[in-house]
Amino acid sequence: MKTTLSQAALTEGVTPDGHTNVVKTVTAVPTQLGDYSIISDVLDVETLLPIIAAQGRELANNAGRLIDEYIQNVLAGDEV
DSSP states (O other), X not given: XXXXXXXXXXXXXXXXXXXXXXXXXXOOOOOOOOOOOOOOHHHHHHOSSOXXXXXXXXXXXXXXXXXXXXXXXXHHTOOO
């Protein structure tokens, strides 16, 4: 709900005029987005790096950027 900004000066003991609220219904369809990463058992066993944790952080980072971009496109009217 969005209201207009009131710029009326307040006076002690006087109730301001106020305003009416407008409610707007918004209809949306949920969209699932995602990705996955294939890590071989050989890579997992042979590497000295914590590859699964690192790949999990990378997927989380990509998901955050994807969601941010998706929201910006929807708000701009260029719904994907």
